[in-house]
Amino acid sequence: MHKSTITPWNKGKIIGQRKPLKVSHVWGIRIRLELENNTRDLALFNLALDSKLRGCDLVKLRVSDIAYGQRVMPRAHVIQQKTNTPVQFEITKGTRESVQQWINKANLKSTDFLFKSRIHKSEHITTRQYNRIFKQWIETLGLDQSLYSTHSMRRTKAYMIYQKTKNLRVVQLLLGHKKLESTVRYLGIEVDDALDISESIEV
Numbered sequence: 001m002h003k004s005t006i007t008p009w010n011k012g013k014i015i016g017q018r019k020p021l022k023v024s025h026v027w028g029i030r031i032r033l034e035l036e037n038n039t040r041d042l043a044l045f046n047l048a049l050d051s052k053l054r055g056c057d058l059v060k061l062r063v064s065d066i067a068y069g070q071r072v073m074p075r076a077h078v079i080q081q082k083t084n085t086p087v088q089f090e091i092t093k094g095t096r097e098s099v100q101q102w103i104n105k106a107n108l109k110s111t112d113f114l115f116k117s118r119i120h121k122s123e124h125i126t127t128r129q130y131n132r133i134f135k136q137w138i139e140t141l142g143l144d145q146s147l148y149s150t151h152s153m154r155r156t157k158a159y160m161i162y163q164k165t166k167n168l169r170v171v172q173l174l175l176g177h178k179k180l181e182s183t184v185r186y187l188g189i190e191v192d193d194a195l196d197i198s199e200s201i202e203v
Contacts, residue, residue: 058130067110075091099114
């Protein structure tokens with residue numbers, strides 16, 4: 001029998017959970033985008049962190065999903081494409097301001113996609129385009145691109161919340177996971193984490 005000549009898709013690639021960003025990374029990217037006056041990318045970056053949405057859901061957001069009239073709301077509610085389940089997320093003051101600036105600058109209507117493609121006016125940016133934009137953010141910080149992906153954006157705030165509260169149920173609700181086990185795997189919680197929590201509680 002002849003051996004298969006098909007090259008495995010993951011050959012030479014680092015497989016596994018991508019790292020969440022650190023607080024210093026978040027502010028490093030924000031400052032650069034602000035200095036560049038890159039209104040769209042700043043709104044995209046901030047909303048990606050707050051929403052904790054998968055890329056496929058983030059790029060398809062319409063103005064009406066996060067704003068009432070022309071005013072960005074403090075909370076939003078969307079149906080996730082992958083699981084067809086609803087998820088709610090907060091939109092913090094800084095994010096609301098950056099998104100509002102983008103809506104005004106781009107003169108977006110309520111029915112418009114929030115992040116239109118610059119190639120196709122009637123379409124939103126694709127997940128591939130979002131990935132390219134994300135890699136540019138990581139590159140500006142001099143980080144190893146193989147350790148991060150757009151999924152890092154979804155994990156960042158969720159991981160920070162877990163580190164601060166150790167409340168898996170809260171993170172599960174925010175991420176829209178159906179099973180707590182999914183949240184445990186998603187956060188990459190190890191035995192050391194469990195022991196740290198246990199050691200902090202005296203009976």
